[in-house]
Amino acid sequence: MKLSQIANLINAKVENLKQDIEIKNLKSVDTATKEDLTFVKDPKKLTKTNAGAVLTPYFIESLDIPQLIVEKPDIAFYKLIEIFYPEEKQEGFVSDKAVIGKNVIIDNSAVINDYVVIKDNVKIGKNTVIYPFSYIGENTEIGDNCIIYPSVVIYKDTKIGNNVIIHSGTVIASDGFGYYQEGNRRKKIKHIGKVIIEDDVEIGANTTIDRALVDETVIKKGTKIDNLVMIGHNCKIGENTVLVSQVGIAGSCNIGNNVILAGQVGVADHITITDNVIITAKSGVGSNITESGIYGSSINAIEWKKWKRVMAVIYKLPEIIKKFKVE
Numbered sequence: 001m002k003l004s005q006i007a008n009l010i011n012a013k014v015e016n017l018k019q020d021i022e023i024k025n026l027k028s029v030d031t032a033t034k035e036d037l038t039f040v041k042d043p044k045k046l047t048k049t050n051a052g053a054v055l056t057p058y059f060i061e062s063l064d065i066p067q068l069i070v071e072k073p074d075i076a077f078y079k080l081i082e083i084f085y086p087e088e089k090q091e092g093f094v095s096d097k098a099v100i101g102k103n104v105i106i107d108n109s110a111v112i113n114d115y116v117v118i119k120d121n122v123k124i125g126k127n128t129v130i131y132p133f134s135y136i137g138e139n140t141e142i143g144d145n146c147i148i149y150p151s152v153v154i155y156k157d158t159k160i161g162n163n164v165i166i167h168s169g170t171v172i173a174s175d176g177f178g179y180y181q182e183g184n185r186r187k188k189i190k191h192i193g194k195v196i197i198e199d200d201v202e203i204g205a206n207t208t209i210d211r212a213l214v215d216e217t218v219i220k221k222g223t224k225i226d227n228l229v230m231i232g233h234n235c236k237i238g239e240n241t242v243l244v245s246q247v248g249i250a251g252s253c254n255i256g257n258n259v260i261l262a263g264q265v266g267v268a269d270h271i272t273i274t275d276n277v278i279i280t281a282k283s284g285v286g287s288n289i290t291e292s293g294i295y296g297s298s299i300n301a302i303e304w305k306k307w308k309r310v311m312a313v314i315y316k317l318p319e320i321i322k323k324f325k326v327e
Contacts, residue, residue, distance in 0.1 A: 001084070003053055003066055006037065009083065010076040012068035015059050021052050021066065026077065026084055029054075037068075039077040090129065101138070125162065137173070143199070155211065161199035161221065169206040172197070173217075176210040176233025176251055189213065191233060198222075204229065210251070220257075238275065 003021050007014045027036040032051035039055035040046045046060065053066040055073035070076045092109040094100065101120035106112060111129040118124075118136045125144035130136070134148050137156035142148070144162045152166050155173035166172070178189035193212025197219045203209070204227035211217060212234045219225070222240040229243050232251035237243070241259040249255065250269035259273055262281040267273070273289045280296030289295060302310075313320075 003037075003068070006080065007068050010055075010068070010070055010079065012055070012070045012076065015067040015069060016064065017066045023052060026081055027051065037077075037080070039073040041074050092127075107144075119156070149205075155195075157194045157211070158197070159194065160197045161201070163200045164197055165202040167203060167205040167207075167227070170203050171208045172203075173211040174208060176213055178213060178233065178251075193217065193234065195219075201225070204245070207231075210235075213251075226263075232269065244281075 001023055003017065003023055004014070006012070006023060022035070023037045024035040027033070027038055029038045029040060029046065029049045029051065032038040032049055034050065034052045036051050037053050037055065038049060038051040041057070043056050043058065043060045046063070051065065053068060054060075054063065055068045055070060055076055057069070057071060057073055059067060059069060090111045092107070092111060094106060094112040095114045095116070097114040098112045098116040098118065100118050101122065103121045104118055105122070106124040107126045107128070109127045110124045112118070112124070113130060113132045115132045116130050116134050116136070119138040121139045122136050123141045124130070125142060125146065127144055128142055128146040128148070130148040131150040133150050134152040136142070136154050137158065139156055140154055140158045140160070142160045143164065146160060146162070146164045148166050149168045151168050153171045158173045173195040175191040178191065179186040180189055191211050191213050193214045193216055195209055195211050195217045198221040200222045201219050201224070203225045206227055207225055207229045209217060209219065209231045210233040215234060217231065217233055217235050219237045220239040223237055223242070225243045226245040226247070228246050230248045231237065232249055232253070234252040235249055236254045238255055238257035238259060240257055241255055243261050244263045246264045247261045249267045252270045253267050254272045256273055256275035256277065258276050260278045261267070262279060264282045265279045265285065267285045271285055271288060273285065274292060276292035277289055278294045279285060280294065280298055282298035283296045
């Protein structure tokens with residue numbers, strides 16, 4: 001695409017354009033060549049680039065290549081990725097190698113690939129694509145414009161909204177982790193609830209979302225879930241919340257809107273976290289959080305020898321407190 005065409009698409013001001021060059025790829029500052037476009041959020045950090053042109057928030061005097069001036073070059077770059085690398089559009093079809101149950105309604109524009117299994121009374125919406133080896137359980141509804149990648153398992157009685165993306169290996173609506181003690185044995189508690197996933201949710205690879213014991217486990221609209229996240233039964237996850245990789249949320253938690261749980265955060269059962277909270281990586285949440293803000297309990301890595309000295313002191317703290325009579 002010609003650079004002038006790109007500028008028009010993103011409403012950019014063009015500087016240093018001596019010749020209307022053709023851009024073939026989008027690359028990072030470090031790997032870009034003469035046929036590539038790159039971007040920089042902070043021009044002060046740009047030392048050099050071999051790119052043919054750069055997206056930048058303001059003109060860089062020291063850079064003698066074409067520059068597209070936009071307020072937010074990173075967002076402009078992300079939008080250009082969608083234009084340069086569009087998803088392949090498939091016409092609606094149902095593979096003859098798919099297994100389709102009774103009373104299944106599949107919109108004519110939906111794509112059901114090889115070896116998909118769809119059980120009875122399922123409804124699939126417009127332009128939804130289900131990739132091979134995925135399983136859709138009884139009485140499940142999947143809305144419009146969804147993408148279900150290979151090897152996704154969706155148990156029965158699940159409701160999925162529009163524009164939802166579910167990545168490979170994810171399991172939705174498996175039983176929650178629930179048992180009761182009878183004598184010397186733990187006996188399984190049957191889970192009869194549902195999972196509801198609202199519009200515009202994305203769920204990363206190998207994530208698990210448990211069905212409710214009764215009632216519903218709910219993921220509200222706009223929430224983004226990373227890979228390897230575990231959400232327990234009867235949880236309610238609010239709108240536009242972000243759960244980063246390896247987050248674990250025990251059962252019956254209520255997570256608010258616009259919350260960010262960073263990597264490896266663990267949340268105990270029956271916890272409520274209010275709106276607009278950030279929990280830093282590796283933190284444990286064992287009590288309710290009722291005020292917005294940033295919270296964390298993680299320990300940053302320190303030099304090993306220093307850590308051993310710290311631990312030696314920690315183990316002696318009871319003796320030290322007793323010696324100095326510290327209450």
